[in-house]
Amino acid sequence: MTWTAELEGRPGGLPARRRTRMERRYRRLLTLYPKAHRREHAEEMIGVLFAAADYDARVRAPRPVAWALRSGQHLADCADLVAGAARIRGRLLAHRVKQAARSSWIVRDQRWSDALAVISVIAPVLLLVAALAEFHLPQAVASSLTGHPHWRLTTTLGLSDLPLAAGAPAVAVLAFLRLRRLAGLGALAAATGQALLAQDGAAVQRPASPFAGPFAGWASPVVAFTVLLACTAAAALLLSPGPARGLALLTRGGATLIGAGALILGGFSVGGNVWLDTRSGFTQGLGSGMTGLPGDLLIAAVLVTVAVGCLRAPVSRRVLALLAIPVIPYAILWQEKLAGDLFGQAGGASASIASSLPLLYLPPLLLAIVIVAGTWLSRRRATRQGRPASPAGPRSAVSA
Amino acid sequence: MQEPTFLILTALAAGAQHGYGIMSDVARISDGRVRLRAGTLYAALDRLKADGMVTSDKEEVVDGRLRRYYRITDEGTAQLATEVRRIRANAAVAASRLGLAGGAL
Numbered sequence: 176m177t178w179t180a181e182l183e184g185r186p187g188g189l190p191a192r193r194r195t196r197m198e199r200r201y202r203r204l205l206t207l208y209p210k211a212h213r214r215e216h217a218e219e220m221i222g223v224l225f226a227a228a229d230y231d232a233r234v235r236a237p238r239p240v241a242w243a244l245r246s247g248q249h250l251a252d253c254a255d256l257v258a259g260a261a262r263i264r265g266r267l268l269a270h271r272v273k274q275a276a277r278s279s280w281i282v283r284d285q286r287w288s289d290a291l292a293v294i295s296v297i298a299p300v301l302l303l304v305a306a307l308a309e310f311h312l313p314q315a316v317a318s319s320l321t322g323h324p325h326w327r328l329t330t331t332l333g334l335s336d337l338p339l340a341a342g343a344p345a346v347a348v349l350a351f352l353r354l355r356r357l358a359g360l361g362a363l364a365a366a367t368g369q370a371l372l373a374q375d376g377a378a379v380q381r382p383a384s385p386f387a388g389p390f391a392g393w394a395s396p397v398v399a400f401t402v403l404l405a406c407t408a409a410a411a412l413l414l415s416p417g418p419a420r421g422l423a424l425l426t427r428g429g430a431t432l433i434g435a436g437a438l439i440l441g442g443f444s445v446g447g448n449v450w451l452d453t454r455s456g457f458t459q460g461l462g463s464g465m466t467g468l469p470g471d472l473l474i475a476a477v478l479v480t481v482a483v484g485c486l487r488a489p490v491s492r493r494v495l496a497l498l499a500i501p502v503i504p505y506a507i508l509w510q511e512k513l514a515g516d517l518f519g520q521a522g523g524a525s526a527s528i529a530s531s532l533p534l535l536y537l538p539p540l541l542l543a544i545v546i547v548a549g550t551w552l553s554r555r556r557a558t559r560q561g562r563p564a565s566p567a568g569p570r571s572a573v574s575a
Numbered sequence: 576m577q578e579p580t581f582l583i584l585t586a587l588a589a590g591a592q593h594g595y596g597i598m599s600d601v602a603r604i605s606d607g608r609v610r611l612r613a614g615t616l617y618a619a620l621d622r623l624k625a626d627g628m629v630t631s632d633k634e635e636v637v638d639g640r641l642r643r644y645y646r647i648t649d650e651g652t653a654q655l656a657t658e659v660r661r662i663r664a665n666a667a668v669a670a671s672r673l674g675l676a677g678g679a680l
Contacts, residue, residue, distance in 0.1 A: 222640035257616025
């Protein structure tokens with residue numbers, strides 16, 4: 176027996192006109208509910224609302240009291256419908272946010288996701304090495320330890336250096352503390368800061384720069400390399416499972432190659448010749464030609480070894496494609512250095528391909544577009560053929 | 576577990592019921608203290624279904640209106656039993672501290 180039993184058989188109920196008005200109002204309020212919920216429950220809810228309203232209409236009371244009671248209940252039902260819609264929508268939203276935080280932003284293709292995870296280990300290391308070399312920090316540390324006058328901090332840090340000087344160590348620390356998203360956002364901030372402040376840096380550091388014009392700062396291969404490397408690190412950290420997965424995929428050989436490569440590239444390239452610096456006194460007898468050329472050849476050997484090593488597995492081939500994005504401006508910097516070392520500064524300028532904005536940024540951009548478009552097309556083709564776009568790779572897919 | 580949820584599960588523990596049946600039963604169980612309205616009831620049913628504690632049973636049309644019946648699942652029964660044990664344990668502690676133990680409650 177229900178609580179309405181006492182009213183059963185009692186005459187009354189809602190008049191037809193009032194019923195129609197109420198139904199219209201309920202249906203309007205039900206549009207606040209999500210479509211799927213409305214489709215499943217709208218008719219049922221209207222039935223329940225009328226059952227409750229019929230009960231209220233049968234309560235015996237003086238006319239004004241009965242009218243006030245019915246109106247009050249109707250208003251309360253309307254308010255409750257609005258609150259119910261807000262609760263259901265709020266829960267849906269919270270569920271979507273939770274799901275988005277858990278899984279979205281990660282590339283769905285398993286091989287690309289793994290390749291990005293490996294890059295999320297390599298790129299922060301390279302960024303840190305680039306910053307250390309750019310600001311001659313190893314020399315500064317060596318100078319403070321040994322008191323050697325030639326090994327000292329030669330670069331004066333300015334505002335334009337801040338994004339790389341502060342960003343690179345922060346990204347590396349956050350990445351290895353497994354704070355993937357925070358590290359990704361840090362890398363993005365470092366890239367943005369570096370790009371925005373590059374103009375100031377160009378004006379201060381290279382007043383007579385050959386890269387004249389309004390975008391002189393961005394036309395520097397060093398700036399292009401660090402900005403693109405930070406962007407690649409940000410994409411890898413934000414769109415992949417992160418360094419934990421990347422480290423699990425790296426074989427011992429791959430890790431050794433990355434470590435040695437980063438050390439050599441950092442020592443010889445971006446910030447100048449750390450290991451064979453003529454000012455160090457260590458190589459004064461070798462002459463400038465001897466100090467530059469071995470470094471150039473060593474850099475080329477490292478790059479070729481890494482490239483050859485990466486060709487062996489599907490994931491490492493993708494790692495190579497992703498690494499090529501920041502390496503393109505680096506290669507331009509390298510050939511300028513090589514020409515300078517071979518023909519001297521005066522002859523080197525005419526023997527090398529001069530840096531320019533299109534040359535530095537267009538090929539990396541095109542490569543990134545090709546990667547994204549190629550992945551999308553292959554996924555679409557796989558979906559049409561009814562097979563998975565990319566099977567899960569083996570645990571150690573990166574061997575170098 | 577909030578009181579409306581507890582009362583809805585209690586109402587369904589006796590057997591499958593339709594929306595208005597649950598509302599009526601909840602009012603009876605709570606001695607008229609809790610009166611669920613349609614918005615609150617269906618928001619709670621939506622959540623309970625998502626949590627796997629309640630499921631749709633059968634449908635029928637009465638006076639041109641759709642009636643859907645809901646029943647409690649094994650998961651819902653287990654959750655309700657856990658909640659009953661928790662409330663009973665708390666009530667026992669409260670009763671003993673108030674010196675009401677021994678059936679005075």
